[in-house]
Amino acid sequence: MVTAALRAHGLASCTWPAAQIASELVAVNATLTPQKDLYLSLRHRDDALRLLVWDQHPDHAGPGAAGACAQRRRRALRLLTAVVDDWGGEWGVCRALAPHRWHKSWVVMAR
Template identity: 60%
Template sequence: MSTYGLRSHGWPATLAVTELIAVNAALTPGRELYLSLRHRDDALRLVVWDQHPRHADPDTLALCEVRRRRALWLLAAVVDDWGGDWGVGEARPPHQGVKSWVLLPQ
């Protein structure tokens, strides 16, 4: 990360990756995860896609989203402290499942 002037991002990036993988793996046990880490537009971008199936029932979908966001409370605190942004949403093709992402500005 020092090559891109992101040495100071080591701690928050490590914590963000750890939190995203831990929560996504717990919600989709035994299924594949995909992690992307990129430096673009003066920011560090982390994305994790999991294979969590989309819920057909709107109430179940809403409950699942609340549980996922609540499980990421530590991630939210760190990202907020760094002036970044994060979110969770349905993955777009060619990916399936849920996309969780973090943006840490440089």
Template identity: 60%
Template structure:
């Protein structure tokens, strides 16, 4: 065999698969810096992923939702990492963004902060409502710290 020749084809499988495995759905996770410029990075990653998984119809609402979630949460918790997750399951796309915003001890400050966050996400609310989905903001369950913002867009 010549040293630059391609390797021979692999031998046949000893245990052939009886049925093809189902195609995996979209599962995308990114950790981004808490910087408003991260919104463009998240938007581009999502925009590239959706057509690759056969979900081009989600492009407009999902890229806008991701942009809003990242930009707003980066402004509320600057300099701390953000974790973005997208999953397509049961004909719906779920977007989750975790930030590291510390919990406020004072109940009035906590309520004010929650109201500001929800008000800042007005464009996300409009798009999700128009698409027939749901969205929300919750505190991370113990032992997690931070805030979880999410949107669910049906197919």
């Protein structure tokens, strides 16, 4: 779907990295939040491609558990990191702001 959407909007040059990034974001977030809904957003704005995934991963009670979980998520996204770095983008994970809940993983790549 990502590839089809990008081609339909004249962004075919971005299809390989965007499809790989979307696949990695969805796969890792689905693994961290099994049997929970995920939301994927793909936008082209200000000559940059933005991919976001909101997941339902709950907050952890203690800072040690939260830090370990963040490390596990970053390790799981090593392939995403390589693709984003190679294409000159940036990525991160943060707490989602209202109206969304839980966590947001995002990637921004200049076109």
